[in-house]
Amino acid sequence: MIDGVIRLQFDRPLDPNLQRLAVQLEPPAAVIFDVQGDELLLKPRDPLRFSTDYTLTIAPQEGLPLEQAIQLRFRTEPQFTYERDIKPLLEASCVGCHQPAGRQRTQLLDSYEAVLAYVKPGDPKSELIDPRWTRRHAT
Template sequence: MPRSVWQQAPSPAQLEQFSTFYPNTLALLQPRAPLQQAQLEFTAPPPTGIALVSSNPSNGQRGIPIDQNIHLRFDRQLPAGITGLAFGIQPPVEVAFDIQGNELIFQPLQLLSYSTDYRILLPAAKELDLQKPIELTFRTEPQYSYQRDIKPLLEASCVGCHQQAGRMRRSPLDSYAAVMRYVTPGSENSELLKPRWLARHAVIQRAAGIRLNGGGSGCPEFVVAGQGRS
């Protein structure tokens, strides 16, 4: 409708020629509900590749024998005919590997080092279809230990007197804690290694390679006794 006609206050009859009415006008003017977006259900694809089930040694294990093989066990049988693997071990050690069913076995070609932290890495290379790289660490056994090397010597030669019921009960040697009162870890000058004590104990002298007159440089077993229990 032109402005000039509107300003003249037209009658309803005059407005009809400028108007078009629809029966569903109200419905068209009502706000529509927002469209609900379809909720898509996302399902992760099943993992591909083989997965590690267990290992020996296990991750973080300590006291591993220096001649032990490394076993990796997987959730399915491994492919046969593999001639090479991108296997890494630190500190470096030359190894050979063998596949037996679902087990991968690494055999060090020389003895591992005592009291050493080793790290193993097996990447998800094309040779093995791994779900993810494998990394584990372990620590080898000490060269000497209190339970295996020190305690039997003390019980054979010292503990008879150096215990709570013995005549030398003021200086007991019947436990690891008691022995460590007289040993400085790694030191050859520890009280327990002084010749005046070693000369009295033939059993310890023989184990340490010391002459019966007290000569020699000390007892290596007792030097390491303070470096940890196993």
């Protein structure tokens, strides 16, 4: 799950006494807020889900200088990423052989593009994840 703060900056200071905020997050998530100068800080009460499209809507209201509602769409980060999670594992265990100069040069695993020949993102039945390969190699 993702735990963070959404920061919205306005072109003028906000009312520091703002007590209520007409805000909606879809898929539904309760949000708490704080005002710091010209910034509105929004924090979901519970962590948001990975790889999820959200829509944040803030309605015009007293103490908030909006002529019309703000609607922001964003997608949360994936739980795992190639650069952060997969690439270091492949470099430590696979790329020594699965590279142009390695013993397995016909089955490259030295780049994201090369890995996509064996893995369909989100498919647990992808060839590279198949137990027949992991049994043949050191874990």
